[in-house]
Amino acid sequence: MNIYKFELRNLKKSIMIWGLAVPFALVGYMLFYPMMSGDTAAFETLMANFPEEFLAAFGMNPKLPIFSLFGYFSLTFGMIQIPIAIQASNYGFHILSVEERELTADFLLSKPISRRKIFISKIMAAVTSLTIVNILVWVSSIAVIMIVKGEEVVDLTNVNILLSTTALLQLTFFGIGMVISVSIKKVSSVLTFSMALGFGLYIVASLGSILSSGIFKIISPFSHFNPGFILINGKYEWSLAIVSVIAIVVTIPLSYFLYNKRNIASL
Amino acid sequence: MNVIEFNKLTKYYGDVKGCKDVDFNVKQGEIFGFIGPNGAGKSTTIRSMLSLIYPTSGSVTIFGKDAIEFGSEVRKEIGYLPSEVFYYDKMKVIDLLEYSASFYDRDCTDRIKELAEIMELNLNRRIQDLSYGNKKKVGIVQGLLHSPKLLVLDEPTSGLDPLMQQKFFKLIAEENKKGATVLFSSHILSEVQQLCDRVAIIKDGEIVSVEDVKALQHDNYKKFTVRGTGLNNGRFNIDGVTQLVERDDKVKFFYKGDINKIIEIVSKLVLTDLVVEEPTLEEIFMHYYE
Numbered sequence: 251m252n253i254y255k256f257e258l259r260n261l262k263k264s265i266m267i268w269g270l271a272v273p274f275a276l277v278g279y280m281l282f283y284p285m286m287s288g289d290t291a292a293f294e295t296l297m298a299n300f301p302e303e304f305l306a307a308f309g310m311n312p313k314l315p316i317f318s319l320f321g322y323f324s325l326t327f328g329m330i331q332i333p334i335a336i337q338a339s340n341y342g343f344h345i346l347s348v349e350e351r352e353l354t355a356d357f358l359l360s361k362p363i364s365r366r367k368i369f370i371s372k373i374m375a376a377v378t379s380l381t382i383v384n385i386l387v388w389v390s391s392i393a394v395i396m397i398v399k400g401e402e403v404v405d406l407t408n409v410n411i412l413l414s415t416t417a418l419l420q421l422t423f424f425g426i427g428m429v430i431s432v433s434i435k436k437v438s439s440v441l442t443f444s445m446a447l448g449f450g451l452y453i454v455a456s457l458g459s460i461l462s463s464g465i466f467k468i469i470s471p472f473s474h475f476n477p478g479f480i481l482i483n484g485k486y487e488w489s490l491a492i493v494s495v496i497a498i499v500v501t502i503p504l505s506y507f508l509y510n511k512r513n514i515a516s517l
Numbered sequence: 518m519n520v521i522e523f524n525k526l527t528k529y530y531g532d533v534k535g536c537k538d539v540d541f542n543v544k545q546g547e548i549f550g551f552i553g554p555n556g557a558g559k560s561t562t563i564r565s566m567l568s569l570i571y572p573t574s575g576s577v578t579i580f581g582k583d584a585i586e587f588g589s590e591v592r593k594e595i596g597y598l599p600s601e602v603f604y605y606d607k608m609k610v611i612d613l614l615e616y617s618a619s620f621y622d623r624d625c626t627d628r629i630k631e632l633a634e635i636m637e638l639n640l641n642r643r644i645q646d647l648s649y650g651n652k653k654k655v656g657i658v659q660g661l662l663h664s665p666k667l668l669v670l671d672e673p674t675s676g677l678d679p680l681m682q683q684k685f686f687k688l689i690a691e692e693n694k695k696g697a698t699v700l701f702s703s704h705i706l707s708e709v710q711q712l713c714d715r716v717a718i719i720k721d722g723e724i725v726s727v728e729d730v731k732a733l734q735h736d737n738y739k740k741f742t743v744r745g746t747g748l749n750n751g752r753f754n755i756d757g758v759t760q761l762v763e764r765d766d767k768v769k770f771f772y773k774g775d776i777n778k779i780i781e782i783v784s785k786l787v788l789t790d791l792v793v794e795e796p797t798l799e800e801i802f803m804h805y806y807e
Contacts, residue, residue, distance in 0.1 A: 252616065362589050362620055363592075514570060
């Protein structure tokens with residue numbers, strides 16, 4: 251419990267920054283929606299000029315036009331998934347490697363506590379932090395939709411299904427980051443690693459949409475939780491989402507195994 | 518009873534040898550020195566005791582239990598001071614020490630204050646503002662605050678000024694008197710000489726000798742310096758003489774054996790000066806490293 255509290259306290263600032271910035275960006279984007287919906291015709295002509303592949307790259311779908319509320323939200327949420335993923339990878343890369351990077355491993359690991367307990371405490375602290383941000387994103391999404399919908403009658407079921415994917419997206423990136431961090435000798439810069447993983451896989455997902463390529467879609471967790479698909483169909487695209495679930499189920503125990511076996515480097 | 522037993526402990530980092538067939542015991546209540554130059558394998562040996570690294574082969578037993586299998590249990594009674602001290606920079610000293618104390622079942626508050634006072638450590642400063650020597654003090658308090666039965670000190674005195682070193686030695690001696698066993702690694706022999714009962718010498722990852730410090734110094738070697746004229750004729754080259762340096766006007770050597778044999782040789786000479794000294798450990802052990 252002491253490690254959990256300690257880790258959580260260390261993450262406090264980070265939780266505050268991500269917990270404010272991500273919902274702020276989401277709400278900010280969504281507040282432009284009323285302006286857009288007011289000028290539907292102009293947008294329709296504008297969009298018609300773009301090739302479908304180009305629109306797909308940005309997560310737009312002809313069935314869910316950008317000037318519809320959900321269309322606009324799917325676009326916004328697709329964008330918001332990037333910082334969510336970066337935060338999760340950030341914690342993944344950071345949480346088990348911080349001691350070795352900052353050379354405090356000899357302090358923590360020489361205490362009468364097993365690596366299993368350290369691992370569990372650290373994971374719990376990171377998951378708690380991610381969940382806080384998840385909840386804030388969820389609440390602000392619903393709130394801002396209610397604000398910008400105006401007279402429109404909306405059914406939030408599909409929105410809630412979409413928002414429920416956040417946890418899986420977070421855990422997938424968290425798990426990938428963690429397993430990489432314990433597989434390599436040293437994570438020199440957590441931010442660089444997590445940005446590379448977040449943006450890299452987003453580009454892979456975009457390529458997957460442009461080329462309609464199965465392999466890219468399988469590789470990138472962003473395609474597993476495509477906002478457009480979920481808002482149209484009201485369900486997960488399980489054939490892809492299952493890949494994320496497998497990734498979580500594999501990476502977290504594997505990280506434990508590798509962390510437990512790891513020789514801790516010293517100066 | 519042995520507190521620590523190394524059983525052919527071997528650690529390779531890939532192809533690089535950390536230590537090989539380390540095999541010695543540390544008895545209860547002993548202050549045991551662990552001597553070797555930088556990179557000889559002292560930290561590797563010590564860090565395997567704490568399961569920070571896992572041996573390639575062999576094992577370490579502490580308090581009769583395997584140090585890896587029963588790691589967390591064994592570490593309850595170990596106080597460890599790493600050779601390089603690094604702590605969470607943004608924390609205050611007191612917060613770090615309290616965090617450290619939170620891993621042990623007992624209340625350490627009083628002991629923290631007591632130790633900080635002895636080591637003249639300001640508890641309210643941030644770790645990042647501390648000098649290296651002060652960080653070392655944090656390390657010392659952190660290693661002692663739970664009154665462990667076994668102290669593992671990896672080059673504890675680097676960074677401490679001589680005054681602090683003496684205070685620290687006193688502290689270790691007191692802990693030892695209260696029953697703590699101490700494993701003390703160092704590359705400075707004089708400090709080991711001052712404190713330790715026995716010492717293991719490690720070179721290139723292998724133990725070359727385990728010696729009784731006091732016996733070694735008192736019973737064995739004497740350091741002779743003879744001054745005069747016409748000395749340079751090999752007459753001191755007898756059994757028991759080592760590290761013989763002969764010049765016409767000065768002869769230096771170490772001797773282990775019947776002292777009368779040297780007196781006999783010396784009595785036939787016309788000398789200007791004769792000095793017989795206790796050699797320092799440096800001088801005794803130097804030959805291991807040549």
